[in-house]
Amino acid sequence: MSKSNIQLVDECDRFPYPDDNPASYKAHLENYWEFKVNGCNAVLGHMLDAVVLRFNFPANDWFVDYKNRTLTMLTSPTATPAQRSAVIAKALELAVQQDTFSVLRGWRNELYPVYGPGGEFLLEMERAASPLFGIVSYGVHATAYTKDANGELRIWVPRRSQTKQTWPGMLDNSVAGGMSTGEMPFECLVREAMEEASLPEAIVRANAVPVGCVSYVYVRDSAAGGETDLVQPEVEYVFDIPLDAETIPKPCDSEVQEFNLFSIDECKAALANGEFKPNCSVVLLDFFIRHGILTAENEPDYSTILARVHRRLEFPTRHLCDVAACL
The missing domain is CATH 3.30.750.160 (Transcription Regulator spoIIAA)
Structure with missing residues (x-):
């Protein structure tokens, strides 16, 4: 069955909201x-x-x-x-x-x-x-894209290795990774772009654009590896990386199996088929909103999706900096 965009958000932001149904939220916390x-x-x-x-x-x-x-x-x-x-x-x-x-x-x-x-x-x-x-963790996710001869957007989509412990074989964002203690978002992006996509530092520094954050509370299932129902609140710093036709991401470590260049329609189809890792679906939906691909005119759950991918977390978080200031 084809998945709607709001269902994709539900699969990533899975922990109940205290104000939606206080009794249900309280029961869940038990x-x-x-x-x-x-x-x-x-x-x-x-x-x-x-x-x-x-x-x-x-x-x-x-x-x-x-x-x-x-x-x-x-x-x-x-x-x-x-x-x-x-x-x-x-x-x-x-x-x-x-x-x-x-x-x-x-x-x-x-x-x-x-x-x-x-x-x-x-x-x-x-x-x-x-x-x-159940602590808040931080990371970076980037969408690398180019334009074809007709000016249409095409997105570089990696497939995760079949041997990865978490979400093996699923589609991912172009570049993604966790931020260790003391690491800043842009420097993390530069490191991950080389490690995962063989993108040279000079190209990333010249082209990557910080475009905000997404936040959600994931509840782990079997695809995440290890115990299930563990709570995983996350803040992901999001970047766009426009690339020219000559710059082609390639696997650099054992985490990525291959990269393919997807049209927007191919991305939408893969999302509907549930092929993307849950939080990567959210990052792509955020990309679609920012680029005018997903709008209030073509998505009935537009306002709900917009709010849900920027969840206010119940735990202390650190505003590392204005991401643009990290450039």
Whole structure:
């Protein structure tokens, strides 16, 4: 069955909204615990009930509050980010040794930051562990495109490797990747463009245009690899990369199988067939809106889609900078 654009958004932004149906939202939260850090009042993530109960948390480092369903790191309120990060690393090391979570088998040796209110840097943790704690993660997604002889847009679409742990064989955005601690959006884009698409740094710096962000709360299913129902709120910094006909993206690592040049109609068909990774569908819909391809005249759910792909997250986030200032 062909998928509508709003169904594609539903598949990516899957966590209930508190204002839409408060009773349903409250019932859904009964499956999750709050992740907190001593000295910070904010909830930093939603942890699946089964995850908290399977973790072997050292009692001197953590307080597991079964009544209020809250997991709190017991470091000093004045602890440094390094001290908090060491507590997380200790718990994860034990979980890996005991093979507690299959999602940790995809260990990346990349560290993701966790921010508190006001953008305070609280700690960092292994990327593969971030969905276990339900923290906000950050990344970049770019759409590389060119124009054919008739002036029509054509988009470079990669297919993910069949051996990737997450969403194997699905279509992706031209360039995409997670931002590690301390990394800025544009520099992350430059790095990922070379690693994934063999796009030279000079071309990316000269052509990439920062065009905003998309945000959503994904709830992982089996295609994501590892445990299901893990909460994954994300902020993706979005870029357009117009290319000339002579610049052709090519796979540079084992993550990408091939690149193909799709017409807009071919992109629409692949979206409707569910061939794109869920958050990549959202980035493409955002591209279509910005380029006047998807409008209020041809999409009945236009205003809802526009709002949903820019979700206000319930957790503290950091406004890294005006993305344009990173150029």
